[in-house]
Amino acid sequence: MYFDKDLDHILTKESWELVNHKLLGKMLSEFMYEDMITPEIIQEQEYHSLFELRVSAKKTYQFRATTRLFDSFDVDWKTIRLFSDGKEEKVGAIAFLLDIQPLIGMAAETTAHLIKEINQTLIADAHLLSNRVSSDDLVEEDYARLEGYMTGHPWITYNKGRIGFGYDDYLDFAPEHQNEVKLSWIGVSREISSFQSVKDLTFDELINAELSDDDLQKFKELLLAKRLDPTNFLFMPVHEWQWKNVLIQNFAEEIANQTIVPLGESSDSYLPQQSIRTFVNQSHRDKHHVKLPMSILNTLVYRGLPTERTLIAPQITEFIKGIYENDSFLKEECNVILPGEIASINVDHPFYQRLEHAPYQYKEMLGVIFRESIYTYLEEGEQAITLAALLYEDHDGKAYIQSMIEKSGISTQEWITQFFDVTMKPLLHYLYQYGTVFSPHGQNTILVLKEYKPCRLAVKDFVDDVNISDQPFEELSKLSHELKMVLRSEPPEGLTQFIFTGLFICHLRYLTNILEHNEMMREDEFWKILAETIHAYQARFSHLEERFKLFDFFQPAFTKLCLNRNRMVQEGYSSGDDRPHASEFGKVNNALSYYKGVTK
Structure with a gap:
C-alpha cells in the first residue's frame, strides 16, 4: 500500500x-x-x-x-x-x-x-x-532553504489546504519537503502567446540566460524533428503538476495542433518557496526566480497568474523602479532592494477568455513571470530572510528571532528599533510621497541582515500586490491608462490598510506574542517604537503633512478586515469572475492611536 x-x-x-x-x-x-x-x-x-x-x-x-x-x-x-x-x-x-x-x-x-x-x-x-x-541553527540557513521550515499563513487557520493536491503531490511539491525539482518546458506558438519585458530586454536575451546551451539545442531539435520552426515559438516553463492536471486537459486542441509542444525538463534544479508556485534556481542562484500558475486552492484563492497582471508585470516593475531611481532617499539612504518582475509570457485560453463572467481560475492557467534573484542584490556579508521567518519557533519553543538577536550581540530594544527603521522608512515613503503601496506581508517582505542585525529592506511581488491612491496626486498623473486599469486604485483608508492590516495585523501582532512569551519585550513597548519610527519619518518630511492626515496610522480605529470569515461565512467556495478579497466586519481599535503624540 x-x-x-x-x-x-x-x-x-x-x-x-x-x-x-x-x-x-x-x-x-x-x-x-x-x-x-x-x-x-x-x-x-x-x-x-x-x-x-x-x-x-x-x-x-x-x-x-x-x-x-x-x-x-x-x-x-x-x-x-x-x-x-x-x-x-x-x-x-x-x-x-x-x-x-x-x-x-x-x-x-x-x-x-x-x-x-x-x-x-x-x-x-x-x-x-x-x-x-533548532532556531540557533536556522539563523544560519540560506534564504531559499529557510522557506521550507515555515509553517504557513499566521492568520488563516486552513493555511495548508492545497485543494487539488493528492498526498503524492503534497510529498513531491510542498515547500516543507524541500524537494528540488526540474521544471518542465513547452514551446508555445507566438500566434497564441505574448512576451512582455522591461525596456531593452528581448526574449532571446532572457531565454539564453535562463537555459543552458544544451537545453536550448535540445528544445530546438525537438521542434525541428516535428517540422516546426523554433523561431515561431516561445519557450516557457510549466509546473509538472499543472501540466498533468490542468494544461493537457484544457489545452488539448493546442497540443493536437502543435501550437503547444512539450519539450521536457531543463537541466537546472529549483526549490519551491512558501507560495508553492515560486521557484528559486539552486543550480545557478543568480538566475531568475520563476513564478508559475498552479490551479490549486490554497488559503483564499487559486494560485494562478491573472492574465491582465501577467501582461503588465514588467511595466509595474518599471514604474516601481523608476520611483526608486529618481529618489535619493530610497536609493542612497534606504538602499531598498526591489527584485523586479522583468519579463512574462502569457497564454490565454481560447474559450474561457471569451466566456463572460467565467470563474477567474480558468483565466489564470498558463503563464510565467521571471523575477530578478534576490541573491544578485546582496552585498558581502548580507543575509536575506522573509519576515515570515521571524515568527518561527522550534520544537523546544525557542524563537528564531530570539536566536537572531542573541547572535547580533545587541539588545532586543536596539534590534527592534533597527528593524522598524529599516522596514518602515521605504514603505512610508512610497505611500506618502508617491501614493503607492505594497502589501508587505510576511512572504513579500524580505529583511536583509548584516552581522544578524537589520540593515535594509527588500520588497517583491509587484504584480499581485502594488496598489495606488485614488487621490489626484501629481506623482501618479503620468501613469499610463493601461497601468491605471490594472493597478487597484484605493481611497485613503483602503490604501493605508495594506500596511496596517498587511503588516501590523497580519504579521507584527504575532511577533509581539512571541516577544511576550519569551520575556523579550512587552507589546506596548514594541508598538511605541513603531509609532516613534513613523513620527520620525513625518518630522523629516514635514512638507507631506496633508498626506499624513490622509494616510493616518494613528486614527482611533480601522475597518476590521477578516480572512477566515471571508471563506467561512461570506463567500464560501463559490467561484466568481474576480479573486475574493478580505471581508470587512466592524472595527479594530488601533493601538497606535495611544502614541499619536509620542516622538523620540
Whole structure:
C-alpha cells in the first residue's frame, strides 16, 4: 500500500492530538478576533483570563487566553478543555468546526469543503513535527532553504489546504519537503502567446540566460524533428503538476495542433518557496526566480497568474523602479532592494477568455513571470530572510528571532528599533510621497541582515500586490491608462490598510506574542517604537503633512478586515469572475492611536 511506512511515523495518535490542539488554539484566537465567536470570561487572573464558549446547552469549551492590543487574543492551546454533560472529552479542530457551524451560520457545503482543507492542514502540520532543526541553527540557513521550515499563513487557520493536491503531490511539491525539482518546458506558438519585458530586454536575451546551451539545442531539435520552426515559438516553463492536471486537459486542441509542444525538463534544479508556485534556481542562484500558475486552492484563492497582471508585470516593475531611481532617499539612504518582475509570457485560453463572467481560475492557467534573484542584490556579508521567518519557533519553543538577536550581540530594544527603521522608512515613503503601496506581508517582505542585525529592506511581488491612491496626486498623473486599469486604485483608508492590516495585523501582532512569551519585550513597548519610527519619518518630511492626515496610522480605529470569515461565512467556495478579497466586519481599535503624540 502506498505511503504506509511514511504514515506510520507521521500520523500517530500523539502527533494527531498535538497538531489538533495547536490548530484549535489558533482557531479560537482568530475566530475571536474576527468576531465569529464571543466566549465569556469566567475567571480573571493577573496575566490571563479563563474563557468559556458555550456551543450548545450541554457542551462548553474552556481555555486560558491573554487579551492583546488590536482587539486580539493569545490563546494558550495547552489549556483547552471540552466539557459535555459535565464530563471532559477529547478536543479536535474539526469537531470544533462542527460545533460552531450553527453558531456562525456556516453553510453545510462550505463546512464540508473546509473539513477537507483543515484535514490537509493537519496532515502537513504533522509532517512539520518531524523537523527538529533548532532556531540557533536556522539563523544560519540560506534564504531559499529557510522557506521550507515555515509553517504557513499566521492568520488563516486552513493555511495548508492545497485543494487539488493528492498526498503524492503534497510529498513531491510542498515547500516543507524541500524537494528540488526540474521544471518542465513547452514551446508555445507566438500566434497564441505574448512576451512582455522591461525596456531593452528581448526574449532571446532572457531565454539564453535562463537555459543552458544544451537545453536550448535540445528544445530546438525537438521542434525541428516535428517540422516546426523554433523561431515561431516561445519557450516557457510549466509546473509538472499543472501540466498533468490542468494544461493537457484544457489545452488539448493546442497540443493536437502543435501550437503547444512539450519539450521536457531543463537541466537546472529549483526549490519551491512558501507560495508553492515560486521557484528559486539552486543550480545557478543568480538566475531568475520563476513564478508559475498552479490551479490549486490554497488559503483564499487559486494560485494562478491573472492574465491582465501577467501582461503588465514588467511595466509595474518599471514604474516601481523608476520611483526608486529618481529618489535619493530610497536609493542612497534606504538602499531598498526591489527584485523586479522583468519579463512574462502569457497564454490565454481560447474559450474561457471569451466566456463572460467565467470563474477567474480558468483565466489564470498558463503563464510565467521571471523575477530578478534576490541573491544578485546582496552585498558581502548580507543575509536575506522573509519576515515570515521571524515568527518561527522550534520544537523546544525557542524563537528564531530570539536566536537572531542573541547572535547580533545587541539588545532586543536596539534590534527592534533597527528593524522598524529599516522596514518602515521605504514603505512610508512610497505611500506618502508617491501614493503607492505594497502589501508587505510576511512572504513579500524580505529583511536583509548584516552581522544578524537589520540593515535594509527588500520588497517583491509587484504584480499581485502594488496598489495606488485614488487621490489626484501629481506623482501618479503620468501613469499610463493601461497601468491605471490594472493597478487597484484605493481611497485613503483602503490604501493605508495594506500596511496596517498587511503588516501590523497580519504579521507584527504575532511577533509581539512571541516577544511576550519569551520575556523579550512587552507589546506596548514594541508598538511605541513603531509609532516613534513613523513620527520620525513625518518630522523629516514635514512638507507631506496633508498626506499624513490622509494616510493616518494613528486614527482611533480601522475597518476590521477578516480572512477566515471571508471563506467561512461570506463567500464560501463559490467561484466568481474576480479573486475574493478580505471581508470587512466592524472595527479594530488601533493601538497606535495611544502614541499619536509620542516622538523620540
